[in-house]
Amino acid sequence: MLLIMKQIKYFIVVIACVFSTASCTKLDEELFSTLDASEFYKTERECILAMGNAYAQMQYRGTSLWGLMGTETLATDEACCPVRTQGTYLNNNGLWVRLNQHNFVATMDPVGSSWEFCFNTISACNQVIYQIGESPAEFAKKPNMIAELKALRAFAYYTAIDLYGNIPVTLDFTDVSLPQQKTRAEVFAIVEKELLDNLSLLEEKPSADYYGRCTRPMAYAVLAKMYLNAEKWIGTPRYADAITMCNNIIQLNSYSLEPDYFKNFQVDNISSKENIWVLPYDRKVGWGLQMHQYTLHPAQASVYNISSPIWNGMVASPDFYALYNSSDKRINSWMVGQQYDASGQPLKTSSGAPLVFTPSISGFQTAGELDGVRCKKWQFPTGLQTNQTMDNDWAFIRYADILLMKAEAIMRSNGGTPTQEAVDEVNKVRERAFGNTSNDYTTATLTLPELLNERGRELAWEGHRRQDLIRFGKWQDAWFGKPVTAATKELYPIPSTALLANSNLKQNTGY
């Protein structure tokens, strides 16, 4: 019995030892592959790494058909994804047909993803601006970094005003209340002030260090876009301000038209002197542009050694292609006629027909396999594999656009007729396109409709067409595949997910 009592004692001692260890009732979680947020933002480097998240929100959505390329390009008269009666084509259950015909609904992917482009960027900016402000790290560039993020946020708001009109605004990360919806004019004023207030802190000129980031010329360009559209958006003409902003950029003498139009779109376009506000891409790290999948025919895969799927989808609308003069070098943005492989042999389809792209499309819902010209404006990189996207950096705003905007602002502030200065600015762009002055405009030939056509040719598929058509009053018009549509379609519906999440939001009229 004594022995047993001894055993019991040991037993109790063992139990007591086990219970006395501190971990007995401790349930704190230990992190391994992620960090405790309260231990981050402590150094300049950490602030930079966090800033990256704000910029990264724009990747993919900024150039995807399921994002801004859908809402800003495919929905216009520049492009379409016709329903083809044979072979593969990009269908997605009629999504592209509905988008092109302006049958917008609040549950459409491109509508939701474009919203996310804007508001995920805004939210990331709010968060990083707050965290950098709170960071104990002291470094010289801190105020500049905050200003840069505010400019990025302003660009996202500018995009949201353009697409959705009346949007919620939150500028303070610590404000967790449901954001209130504001009118277009109210948001316009906020964004304008944000940009103007921060101009002085932004990097003055383009530089290698600031490539792909918000600079003072970028802010000028966004302001110019806002002022040019102000009459249409908020009913207040601001053309003089638009001219000032364009002049601010021109007078920097940092930008110029590239002699070769296509240099701005080539695979390695980082050296372009013309691209002002750029979304950098790289197949290794930056997930982005899928033009090769959207527009090429599968038979062309071998030409560029592409092994990812190709969808035979997006082509230029016939009437848009017809805007080009055959001596306009920009017509080479399009693939038309017989296509050849790398060794110069004519390509064929799987049924043996020659691969010949035709500008005409036999019907929006009854297109042939090869109908429509394809876009090669952005040089196709070779060797793209599954899940890889193009390396070409995407220009949101180019210098050529600034010149055309300035001309337009002058014309609009001059009763819709050009001055010689306006004609000169447009002709700079025109002369590059033709390589000579023989196609120059004069004050007599440059009309507003002609300027819209010229903008179309110069900026095809770059994401400006929707805004331009609305500003020029053409958005409701019928075009290939699209009937006349209501004025309410000038704004996209607020996506259903956003409406569900915020009871303060009211859907745009007409949806």
Added chain:
Amino acid sequence: MKRNFLIAALCMLSLIWVQVVAAQASVSGKVTNEQGQPLSGVNVVVKGTSNGTNTGQDGSFTIPVQRNQVLVFSLIGHESQELTYKGEASLAIRMQVAYGNLEEVVAVGYGTVTKKEVTGSVVTVKAKDFNKGDMSNPMGLIQGKVPGLTITKSGGSDPNAGFQIQLRGLNTLSAGKSPLIIVDGIMDANIAMLDPNQIESIDVLKDGSAAAIYGTRATNGVILITTKRADIGDVKFEINNFVSTEQIIENNRYLSADEYRAAIAQYYPARTYLDKGQDTKWMDEVTRTPINQNYSFTASGGTRKINYRANLYYKSDQSILKNASNRTITPSIFISQTGLNDRLKIDYRLIYSSVKRKLGNYGVLGQATWRNPTEPVYDPTNVVNAGYYTVSTASGYLNPVAMLDQEKNERDDQYVTGDINASFKLLSELKLILHGSYNSFRSFGGSYKTKYFPEVGTDGYATAVSNYNANYLFEPGFEYKKKFNGHSVQVIGGYSYYENQNNGLSALNYNFDLDNFSYYNIGSGYALTSGLAGMSTSKSINKLIAFYARAIYNFNEKYLLSASIRHEGSSRFGANHKWGNFPAVSIGWRLNEEDFIRNVKWINNLKLRIGYGVTGNQDISNYLSLSRIAVGSRQFYYAGNWINSYRPASNPNPDLKWEKKAEYNAGVDFGFLDNRIYGSIDFYLRRVSDLLWSYAVPVPPNVYNSTYANVGTMQNKGVEVSLNGDIIRSKDLTLTTTVNYTLNRNKLISFSDPGRGYTLQYLKINPAATTWTQLVLEGQPLGNFMAPVFLGVNGSGGAIYEDVNKDGTINQESELDRRVVGNAYPKFELGWNVSMQYKKFDLSFFFRGVFGQSLLNYERVFYENWTPFLSGRNILKSTLENYPTYTGITTYDSRYVEKASFVKLNNVSLGYTMSLPKGNSLRFYATGQNLFTITNYSGADPEAVINDFNLSTATAGTENLSYFPFTRTLTFGINYKF
């Protein structure tokens, strides 16, 4: 690894004390059954002492005993007997089978009770009642046997697929849906590689009052698996071997080559190019007739002081798909010893398992299903594609034979489970218990697609994955048992510490010089040097800590009471909600012990039970409540370099807590007519509150557009009936039958809480179909298919739909122009089992039926349509039969939602047992599984569906488009005990 195992086994053996017991005057005897056959393993003890022994194979025993002491004989499934020793020279005991199983031991978690003492809803399935045949997972043993427990194998015949288990309906929307599986007290044990022959019984704790002792993990039910223990006496051996094969249940739903040609001629005569001139049976090209082998060898023996059971299990399952297989080797050893005058009892267990898997690519089976039957398999001129016939312009249309040949995907898993359970009898009523276990899973695997794998797009593509998962369980506790003056008290209590750790490593690389390395030289691919390869590691830990106690009381085995509490905390929850209480109480009244019923001859057993219990579900990802920073998947171009972006990992929710279920259960257990008819009926009402769901929140102020939060409430109520009949109980012939009935009704009570900003009124579920298919609405059951109502085909080949809201236009997307056309969940389920024994022959069969559910025939949505035909694919024959003039788009409507009630002959088994001398026996048997199915469902199989509820991928009642074929299985086996 093998060496480690040996060392570990030796260490365990070295722990064992050998005790020498002084001999006393003793008596010998023999225990037999009613037929006079010897019974082995009968527990014989001298009442009031710790003296005891077990009968040997010939039923004999020897035990030290003094005159007028009482001997107690007990054996599971038999009536216990007491006998006062009067000094006989030898004893002959004849034990009777306990009809109605009232003395059966029932595991209730942290202890056992007899069946008559149970007050909760607990179902025990003993080994003899298990489903027969070849199971890829022990859960198959009880499929259809437990009312309320739905077990589905939606992976078809995939030897590496598990079962989906659902108890009493769906009780969560987004948290884990698997029950807590406990093997001999080891939590979260891996069971797929266990030898089914080693399982003694499976207990299912169904209601809240029974399961609440397991607290935050018990909502989906608790399944307790008890493995066989050692036989005492001379070493006994048992061999269980079987060979099985499978056959596809072919229903020729797609066009044959000739039918394909006929369809071209009849409907699209201009498209002769669709006919590629061959006759290929694609499914035959990728499948085979598998031979599956199972070998189990057991040695068991020892003394009461120290005994053991050692087992070696080997399983080799080929699969119907040519390159998939599963090879499992599981050695295990169980040692039990007593010491310190029987005060100390220690059980050790060590299970090691090596599983080599070749994982089948489900896509191969999908492609084989819809591949054009007139296409050849090979095209020798197509050198670029290694001679496989290829349609290069059809994206996503891949040659299944090329897929099969040009891919390798395998995994090598190792499981180790070690367990020690020590109990020390401090007083005769009080035992201290120390239980510790370690349970780990290590896996190394990889895949390789050669450059000829269709659409791989790279020069070879390799992945390698390694995982390590381990959990530790430490549970000190006590057990107090006392009987006095008709009172019986059993109290248990303890502390539980559980820690689970997960580590992962994965790598991907591509662009290899040659395909020879497979994934075994992953560094040699050029994607690494060109910065395109991928690599990742991860680690996470979570913990559960609990204090638990339970008291079970009865008075004269007439009035029963059980009450328990678990105070438990989980590391996964928010700082404000780490800990919670999970109480339970249940009472029982055994009416047959009351005088007014005791005299009713035909009532042998009648018990009423009522219980209430609270359980939780904490099966969500780790760290969700915390504010964390993660490395973003996208990089950022900064000062001329791409650098990482760091982002918040999720919207933090410091209020995150477990889903909480409160359940009422009322039941009756009965046994009539000499217990020839017995069974139970249970009614339950369970309500889960604080349902977890990802709610859309505005961005900003949030960083992400959804927050995981506790909001909704859901209810399940139902009835379960189990009815057993011992129809014939003669010496040569026995016939027993069992019927199970299950009914469950689900309702989502609320889904939103506008006050907290979670304003979800409805949810449209789009399981990767063309449009949404199900509407989740407050006040409605889950699983409602809502579809445009198809009325017919119009003159231009389009569909005519009903204008439900009569507004003159039809908007297929809108719920206003749709109707509820079925529900994915069954109205009721039935199981019917019959077992017969005639002399040396035994025969059993088991039917399983599920009734009233509707399924979305996903294959018809896509392949009862000319569109795939025109693009060169095969289509369903029903295209020609149902709506051949339909040329409209592929879309979801009421056409494709089918009634899917079915009855399956789950298994039939015939056996012949030869009794050999010395209690040895040899049994031969043959079993057929899934021999036939009666159903009006036109798809592959009414069980080829997801049982789950998942917003993003697929949801309940929706078929998988690619699945392993459903098969009939035929098994021949022997069981030799010697």
